[in-house]
Amino acid sequence: MxxxxxxxxxxxxxxxxxxxxxxxxxxxxxxxxxxxxxxxxxxxxxxxxxxxxxxxxxxxxxxxxxxxxxxxxxxxxxxxxxxxxxxxxxxxxxxxxxxxxxxxxxxxxxxxxxxxxxxxxxxxxxxxxxxxxxxxxxxxxxxxxxxxxxxxxxxxxxxxxxxxxxxxxxxxxxxxxxxxxxxxxxxxxxxxIKKAKYNEVPEDDTIEIVLQELNELIGLSDIKKNIEDLTNFLQIQKIREEKGLKSSNNSLHAVFMGPPGTGKTTVARLLGRIYKHLGYLEKGHLVETDRAGMVAGYVGQTAIKADEIIKSAIGGVLFIDEAYALTSGGLNDFGSEAIEVLLKRMEDYRDDLVIVVAGYPDEMQGFIQTNPGLQSRFNRYFKFDHFTAVALLDVFKLFAKKSDFKLTEDAEEKLKEILDRIYEKRHKGFGNARTIRNLFEKIIERQANRIISIEPITEEILMTLTEDDIPEILKTVKEIILFEVEE
Structure with missing residues (x-):
């Protein structure tokens, strides 16, 4: 041609x-x-x-x-x-x-x-x-x-x-x-982004879909009510703007306080999508990071590293887990440099960037108080509590359902005993849903060892978790509590 x-x-x-x-x-x-x-x-x-x-x-x-x-x-x-x-x-x-x-x-x-x-x-x-x-x-x-x-x-x-x-x-x-x-x-x-995770907003997403997902979360009743109240408030502010009325100066940055495995990242992801659908953010995506993603070990490198992650979150939400670690390195630490970059970018992109910092309650309160700039920019606080024993069982059942497993009555009773004891002995670092995921994985491994020699292996056998698949109660509780204390 x-x-x-x-x-x-x-x-x-x-x-x-x-x-x-x-x-x-x-x-x-x-x-x-x-x-x-x-x-x-x-x-x-x-x-x-x-x-x-x-x-x-x-x-x-x-x-x-x-x-x-x-x-x-x-x-x-x-x-x-x-x-x-x-x-x-x-x-x-x-x-x-x-x-x-x-x-x-x-x-x-x-x-x-x-x-x-x-x-x-x-x-x-x-x-x-x-x-x-x-x-x-x-x-x-x-x-x-x-x-x-x-x-x-x-x-x-x-x-x-x-x-x-x-x-x-x-x-x-x-x-x-x-x-x-x-x-x-x-x-x-x-x-x-190295040391960070980028979460896109699903295609064909709507505010109704997001709120339904929020309502379907296990536990978190206070958090769900707080998010619903915030959503209603922001919707009204938009309506006031459209009618030419004065609206409140809405600071959307937030502090999530609570132990691990209580849904903080999940809620932050939903929050970004809500802000997008309400017209407060352009994209609504979530970028997850922590100290390792924002702080470098050399002079001048932290500003570059932090700036890259922050800019990747423009139009959405930057979720910084264990944010107090940014201030835990002492006088010569580069974490303070990351905070200064963060504060500057929060001002530069105040109309299209939301920062959510998360971690244990006491440490997060201390973190916010270390810098006047942080105190002035974060005025929304969400408290995440440990899951109850009932909620932990619901989490386990959800994992099982998603993986095509089901519990016999005897298996459920034995599992409930483990979860009741774990909840009673819980400590500050108890992993909640993360702990249940680890327990679920251990149980399905035990089931595999039990059924491997059965002939023939039917679909019913593959799906059923019996009492024999649930590990010994006292030993399991001790292992979980000791392991998480060490962690």
Whole structure:
């Protein structure tokens, strides 16, 4: 298929724009710092530029296109030419300036052309961490850092996908699906942050769905009432705004106080979604982290590390577990640097960032009192209590139901005895739902050992947990209490 001068001009125009963006990005300290967070540890010493990462993403488009055809598609010359052209362009070499139109059409006919294609396909332009190997890295970095260039790069990648798909002059339904997939993945790339977890808002989410999930949580009656009251208050504030009436200055930052395993992270995730649906946050996602995710061991590095995580939460909620650990390192600790960055960003993005700090009640009160800036910004406090023995049993039954298990009456009675005793002997660090998950896993292992020699193993046998599967009461209680005290 002949490559026209108009087609070359299209490629040149796209390449020039992309190269200009890349060169601009390379001058941004924040961008170059963030690269290190998504590169494999063994390659952190390599000086990567935006062009390298973009080339890697362009090859991902090419490979993705080949994958949807699963070997049944003969790659047309134009597609190969597109790949080679941008490979050269993003390295500063313009084929259209080096060769005339006749020569450009002859290039794909060269005996070395297909060999060069294979070299490009297997080249290591950028070694991404395992979690990002199948993702588009440059859009992820740019959206994570809130870069104004994100849209330009996302548009460029999608235009490359369109050029590849339309190279033979037709677009099949399968290829339309591929284009939609490319658009979805580039516009909503996976966000990876070391020492942090990124939680997206589910598709087709609504405020009704979130409130239903809140109501279905086991226990947490006071927390659910507090969240419902807050939701009603915020809805009324929005209605007042719409009618031109004055509304209260709503600080949405919160302190979650309570022991582990009581649903603090789950509630924070629901809260982000509620804020989104009420119009207080743009995205409503949740980023989970702790001291390890925000504090570095060298001067100047903590500010970079903390800033990256905080910016990734813009439009949503940043959940900092055991936040008091930021102030536990003494006078020469870098945790105070992370707090200063946090306070500054809370002010910079006060209209589209919510911070939730969490941990044990006494420690959290002490943490907030260490800094006047923290005291002035956090005025919503939620207290999470230990689950009751009844609630712990409900948690166990929920784990069992989700995994296709059921308890016999005798098994349930024995389990209740364990949970009653555990609850009576609970201490500050009792793990609540986490403890029950560990106990559940231990019990289904015991069941597996019991039934492995049964012939035949029916579905009923596989699903049923009997009294024999529940471990000895006193020994189990002692192990759980002692283990958690040590933890």
């Amino acid at each position: 002949e490559i026209s001068s108009d087609y070359i001009n299209i490629l040149k125009r796209e390449g020039d724009k992309a190269l200009t963006v890349c060169k601009s990005l390379n001058t941004k300290t924040e961008f170059t710092n963030t690269i290190s967070s998504v590169v494999k540890d063994d390659f952190r010493g390599v000086s990567y530029k935006a062009e390298h990462i973009l080339l890697r993403d362009v090859v991902k488009v090419f490979e993705g296109f080949l994958d949807i055809h699963q070997g049944s598609f003969k790659v047309v010359t134009k597609i190969k030419f597109i790949l080679v052209y941008f490979y050269e362009k993003l390295q500063g070499r313009d084929l259209s300036a080096t060769y005339d139109l006749k020569k450009l059409n002859e290039l794909p006919l060269s005996s070395h052309f297909d060999k060069n294609i294979n070299i490009i396909r297997t080249a290591s332009f950028f070694e991404a961490v395992e979690e990002m190997e199948n993702e588009f890295v440059l859009p992820s970095i740019l959206l994570k850092t809130q870069s104004e260039q994100a849209l330009n790069i996302i548009s460029f990648i999608n235009r490359i996908a369109l050029l590849i798909v339309n190279a033979d002059g037709t677009i099949t339904e399968k290829e339309r699906g591929f284009l939609k997939q490319m658009s979805d993945k580039t516009n909503n790339p996976k966000i990876f």
